[in-house]
Amino acid sequence: MHDLVIRNGNVVDGSGAPAYKADVAVKGNRIVEIGEITGAAREEIDATDKVVTPGFIDPHTHFDAQLLWDGCAKPALSHGVTTIVSGNCSLSLAPLKAKHRMKLVGMFNQIEEMPLKAFEEGVVWDWETFSEYITRIRKDLAINVAPLVGHSVIRLWVMNDAAMERTATDAEIAGMQAVLRQCLEAGAVGLSTSYVDMDERLQPVPSRFADAREIDALASVLGEFGRVLQIVPEFYDADLTIARLDQLAETSLKHNIPTTFSPVFLNADNVDAVARVMKRVDEQFARGARVWPQVQTRPIDISFSFAVPSLLFIRFPSWYHIMRFGTPDDIMAAFADKDNRKKLIEEAAALAPLWPNLVFRHGKTDANQKYIGQTLAEIAEQRGTTPVEAMIDLSLEEDLDAHFLASGMGHNDSAAVGGLLNHPHVHIGASDGGAHILSFSTYGDTGYLFSHFVRDLKAMSLESAVKKITSDTAAIWGIPERGLLQPGYVADITVFDPATVKRGEEKFVNDVPGDGYRYVRDSHGIETVIVSGAIAWTKQGGYKDACGEVLPGPEAKTVAA
Amino acid sequence: MSGAVISRVQLAATHDGEAGLMVTIRFENGGETPVALDEHAVRILLESCRAEHPDQLVGRGWGHVRDALEASSNRFMNSNDQ
Structure with a gap:
């Protein structure tokens, strides 16, 4: 009796050969038979419509x-x-x-x-x-x-x-x-x-x-x-x-x-x-x-928060300047200041193609947990604001410990x-x-x-x-002896x-x-x-x-x- | 190589998931090669070229890139007592 039989699977054996329908039988730690296996096994797996491959x-x-x-x-x-x-x-x-x-x-x-x-x-x-x-x-x-x-x-x-x-x-x-x-x-x-x-x-x-x-x-x-x-x-x-x-x-x-x-x-x-x-x-x-x-x-995704300098905003001098040379308090103040904020938002408008790819991935406050995994565009819509403002506001609310992800950047x-x-x-x-x-x-x-x-x-x-x-x-x-189903x-x-x-x-x-x-x-x-x-x-x-x-x-x- | 210059500057995603700057160096014979710079090297490069924007790096000599890379990688050398 086999220890394990995987039945009715589409076997892709790892060699590059075309897939074929078969059962795979295992005894001990080895594959012992591949084909139509009629005998019972101690354990069986139904692999109908599934693919069976080497690990x-x-x-x-x-x-x-x-x-x-x-x-x-x-x-x-x-x-x-x-x-x-x-x-x-x-x-x-x-x-x-x-x-x-x-x-x-x-x-x-x-x-x-x-x-x-x-x-x-x-x-x-x-x-x-x-x-x-x-x-x-x-x-x-x-x-x-x-x-x-x-x-x-x-x-x-x-x-x-x-x-x-x-x-x-x-x-x-x-x-x-x-x-x-x-x-x-x-x-x-x-x-x-x-x-x-x-x-x-x-x-x-x-x-x-x-x-x-x-x-x-x-x-x-x-x-x-x-x-x-x-x-x-x-x-x-x-x-x-x-x-x-x-x-x-x-x-x-x-x-x-x-x-x-x-x-x-x-x-x-x-x-x-x-x-x-x-x-x-x-x-x-x-x-x-x-x-x-x-x-x-x-x-490759780019992850960033405003607590650490990042080149992501290097083409926007006001943003890069505060990220590169500002202390956390400076950055918070720049985000909170009405005039500065206006300037930053205007400058970031050129980043429009980035917004669909920017995701809020981590924050520590309970209030913002509901936004995790959403894009800034989605969050902005719920808050009745713009994606740039949503990013700034989330960063302020999280004391800059708001983490964002720019997905698929490379x-x-x-x-x-x-x-x-x-x-x-x-x-x-x-x-x-x-x-x-x-x-x-x-x-x-x-x-x-x-x-x-x-x-x-x-x-x-x-x-x-x-x-x-x-x-x-x-x-x-x-x-040796791995990487193929045989x-x-x-x-x-x-x-x-x-x-x-x-x-x-x-x-x-x-x-x-x-x-x-x-x-x-x-x-x-x-x-x-x-x-x-x-x-x-x-x-x-x-x-x-x-x-x-x-x-x-x-x-x-x-x-x- | 003395006449090699920066011909293009682009933001790039790095292996470690950080933003980097890809600087293309064009040689006198027309050949080009990209060099990726991290945040520290870029800061040094911008300062050395007195550039306020990465696009202002285009046309500057390759030696600025060499020096920025060297300064970036050496920034903590010989300071084991930190």
């Missing part, structure tokens, strides 16, 4: 901290994501000596917006080595985790404070190689590094002090294991990105390793730059290098982004799940892929989209309704340890999520017992059911 793999997340109190990486699992890659951008929580803990907390706070109180109240620091961290998170894991080890933390481990000051000596590089080797043996999927990020003092993170020979030495260790190198290049400058991409290609070829870089995104004014980057990617692939650019599916040319996502060398990812938690929601990108690019725009087929986020991702990251593969499976799946509405929730908040999206159209043969989440019943694994490390494999 989605998210290659760019920062769930390292959240996994310490939430083994489901909520809400990622509910969106059909069964495997996450953590530890991106040179930052992981291991290996980490006790004396460096607060340094890492500072970096996670600065770069990922993880509140300090979340660490104080949500983390029991009972590890130092990578192996100990893996043991720690594995206890409650419901989602699979392929953890990268961060270059910055390896530097800290070996060089201590000098990691943030200088290049490494030969002995220190040898020390870092030894530590990386231990991490890979303990199950790390690869190494991440960054040429961009800043720490909590707005100084370069440790990885940025590395010279080329250090990167080469660490890549040689990755080569011993065939594991991945992830980097954040100087993505704000096309020429630097291409130069870094060329270095990455040489590293990939020399050490025979896959590499990936992120982010690559399309704004109206950098289309040519992205075209140049992709042309070079193609050239390097033609040479045999593996240099996968990660591209996100969701558009990476929003659907035709161009759809074309990019379809590119054979583009790696769909860069969700940043678990990061930027106080700025925007980093969940539901897969739902957005299916609703916007597959269903609405028909920019890509359902089969191609599924392949991109399952078997392609597994192949790039060297994750007998013998591990049963990571997502069942969803292709007619209704979407990323869900954004909401601000109070579920971070230390009474903290974050932006999330509830999944929509996802029916059932199965991890390693066990039902991990259902639309009706929510999250289930833990069954996630650490991938692809040999130590982790011994834990498999």
Whole structure:
């Protein structure tokens, strides 16, 4: 008898092959049969009119901290994501000596917006080595985790404070190689590094002090294991990105390793730059290098409040001047002053195209809670005023702690982004799940892929989209036996309704340890999520017992059911 | 490269969900490349070009952009005791 049979579904197996009607049978943690299955099972799922696919793999997340109190990486699992890659951008929580803990907390706070109180109240620091961290998170894991080890933390481990000051000596590089080797043996999927990020003092993170020979030495260790190198290049400058991409290609070829870089995104004014980057990617692939650019599916939103300077109003000198040079009291006074207010409103009239996209997303007063999620145009209509005045009034009522969102301000040319996502060398990812938690929601990108690019725009087929986020991702990251629905593969499976799946509405929730908040999206159209043969989440019943694994490390494999 | 100038300035959405300024540099041979600047770099760039509006940056030399980027990234260097 099978443990689980998913019946009457439309199977999209992750290979890119056309969908077909079939049942999928699971025994233990494996798929054992796909076809017409007549025998009974201990548990059955009716997937009529639904799509049955491999579980989605998210290659760019920062769930390292959240996994310490939430083994489901909520809400990622509910969106059909069964495997996450953590530890991106040179930052992981291991290996980490006790004396460096607060340094890492500072970096996670600065770069990922993880509140300090979340660490104080949500983390029991009972590890130092990578192996100990893996043991720690594995206890409650419901989602699979392929953890990268961060270059910055390896530097800290070996060089201590000098990691943030200088290049490494030969002995220190040898020390870092030894530590990386231990991490890979303990199950790390690869190494991440960054040429961009800043720490909590707005100084370069440790990885940025590395010279080329250090990167080469660490890549040689990755080569011993065939594991991945992830980097954040100087993505704000096309020429630097291409130069870094060329270095990455040489590293990939020399050490025979896959590499990936992120982010690559399309704004109206950098289309040519992205075209140049992709042309070079193609050239390097033609040479045999593996240099996968990660591209996100969701558009980029700009979030702002008048408590912090923002360039959003830079074309309006009066606004920019008070935001840039005014104290909070100055800004409040300018908003309240009748003459100033008139001037600001007149100047902002030229922003008319922006108003339909401006949303009030967070305020602290009870009176304004009813407006959350509405556009300023909608709020203005209810208040009998104009959108600009509504924004000013809300800011005054909230002591400037009114948060607004300008949605779809970048990476929003659907035709161009759809074309990019379809590119054979583009790696769909860069969700940043678990990061930027106080700025925007980093969940539901897969739902957005299916609703916007597959269903609405028909920019890509359902089969191609599924392949991109399952078997392609597994192949790039060297994750065996996942990413396809076929007998013998591990049963990571997502069942969803292709007619209704979407990323869900954004909401601000109070579920971070230390009474903290974050932006999330509830999944929509996802029916059932199965991890390693066990039902991990259902639309009706929510999250289930833990069954996630650490991938692809040999130590982790011994834990498999 | 000495004759490279700012040829276009546009507001841009950044990876981190903040507003940035995309400055296009045009080289003497006609080639162009975009460079994204954060809020701090833009402030320095505006001051250095004595510009009150981003459109007034068009035509200014690329060296202003270089210096603004450098000043922005170095703004907290060597002040570890803060």
